[in-house]
Amino acid sequence: MRSSVMRSSVQHIHKALLLGACSTFFLAHSAFAATADLEKKAFNYASSLVKGQKPGGKVSVFAVWSGVEQENFLRAIKPFTDATGIQVEYEATRDINAVLTTRVQGGNAPDIAVVPSISLLQEWAEGGKLTDLDGIVGTSVLEKNFGPGFLDLGGYKGKTYGLFINADVKGLVWYNTKTYKGPKNPKNWDELAAWASKTAAAGTTPWCVGVESGAASGWAGTDWVENILLRQSGPRVYDQWYQGKLPWTSNEVKSAFQAFGKVATDPKMVYGGPTTVLTTNFSDAATPMFGNPPKCFLHHQASFIPSFLEKNTPGLQAITGYNFFGFPNINPQYAGTIEINGDMVGLFKKTPQSALLMKYLASTEAQSIWPSLGGKLSPNKRVALSVLPNKMAAGFQKTLNGARSVRFDASDLMPDRINKAFWKAILDYVQNPSRLDAILQELEKTRQEVY
């Protein structure tokens, strides 16, 4: 049942995103809205929620965002606190899975928290740990602000439990504007691969890849495999795959791994060879691209990476210093597919304060602030393109809008155990590519146990 819902829902995401496309044209010449204006609007909205009163009190929010992401989120909720006097007690951990699971189990859940996976959302919705948002935010408001795609991802049995706070476009190929001489909008993967082989033969590794990420090591590689599979075998096979209906030992999965392996396990194709791929953190992976001389020319990562690029290479600027193109098509039959991702929050403890905050977070006013600060897009379809801080962010949106079909990150849709096994498989494969068949068999065994 879920499959049909998903298929139609992703088309809706696509439509929702298309809505913004018309304004894209004007963007290049218009001034970008200042965040201050958006904050004022959000303040006014929050005031209207409490009708000018200041109820005060506290809401605890538990999330995964740290560093710049945390700052941006806190800025997005500051107008709420200013207008209502409700303090937000923010806590963050990257290991939210373990911490939140324990707290939910122990009956000590925070008021509002980022739900780390779709499978946990469903489990907690079923177990009554999460409060549905239809009665709080209002079904009509939810439907007005979010495409059915995002609502379905956060939904369970016809009710909405997960509210998407931000969105990323995945499957983007980044390059150094000053040094990259290859095709800037390759018509397919073969064209890019041909250029990459030529570059490799000339003595420079074309790609930079890094999959290290602490306890989550490997995820950056799963994005590669997902984006390849999506373009090799198409959205339908992709759906079957994350739904656990496609064997990991199938040709589709295997050839996606192999295409990734052609880059990540070949010392001529990837900077530093597989050892560097395994030992380099995803956030640092692209840094050698901006070295003098450059150690590579291409890097695959989602739309959140610019903040890391600019932090690691001071003075680097979007468009003039670095730019991106969408992951090239592989099978022309499935041209124009794209992968997205995002974070959602759920309401664990309903209090007057937490209900107000949920309502606020769902609003277009609140959802405009984070995208305006850069790094993230909004899943709220009514957030205007003009809030985006620069042409690059508008470009992500354009990539989205140009897509014929949209899919959510497959590994994040898989049960956590499969997801983790997938991460590990990436590491094992990069370290020992000849073991691919055995690795896929292990994954297949896990699939059969889980689904």
Place this chain on the structure above:
Amino acid sequence: MLEKLVLAFLIPVLIVGGLLFYLYLGEALIARLPRSRQGAIRPWIWLSPALLLLVVIMVWPLLQSFVASFQHVTGDAVTGPFVGIQNYITAFTDPQMLGSMVNNLYWIVFFTGVTVCGGLALAVLVNRVKYGGPVKTILFMPMAISFVATGVIWRFMYAYRPEDAPQIGTLNAVVTGLFHIPPVAWIFQQPGNNLALIVVGVWMFTGFCLVILNAGLRSLPEEVHEAARVDGATEWQVFSRITVPLLAPTISVVATTMVINALKMFDIVYVMTAGNFGTDVIANQIYKQLYSSRDLGMASTLAVILLVVIFPFMVQNVRRFHAQENR
């Protein structure tokens, strides 16, 4: 914030006050009993708060884990259908779990071996130099750092960069700068990476072994050593025939403590490799089973196995303590 601080002070006061009240009440009740029975009841009155706490936070969960280890428990549930010894069969047949157990064996052998032998050697040596005190302090210092911080520090020590890039890791800087050989991916390359992790544990715990063993050494009767030297024993003979046998109870306590540490090892592995690249250990498997697979049954099984393995060492330790106290 202020509320929490007030609570933090208030709760201990209430607990201590409550206990005192309980004891006062208990004594008042005992006083009413015939004198002959007072002696039998008093210890239980005094012990029962501690026993109650132990039952609630130790014995009861232990029993629950034991029961859950024979059940198939998933998700948020705390119990499930009984599946017999199925979990135990999986624990001893699944290649990943078996691999973890083998790695724990490595930890027991190398971690315990090096910390105890190294600690012993250092304990003997620091006694013979004037600056022994400061040396002990410095070697003991890693104990003051949390496991997680240690893991992070050593990730930097072991950091790997490609051959043509500047090495930011201390070890690879030495390797490439001094010996002019290519950098090594210490914690990634199998099979050596397990040893690289064990080195971190050794760095943390050798100082601890040193301090305990040194204290033991100082309590040994000096005359026996003197007598052996007068009889013409070499320093090595004094060490191996006199010092070590006399110190055996202390060595045993230190060694069993280290074995237990090796079996429980989690933080270093979790922080440095997350159990990837063939470095997984049982404690990390428990974590994965509980939070990733959401399989409380399997996690309980592994916990019970760990407990059963650790138990004899624990008993041994307690016995030694008793023996020493009774001497």
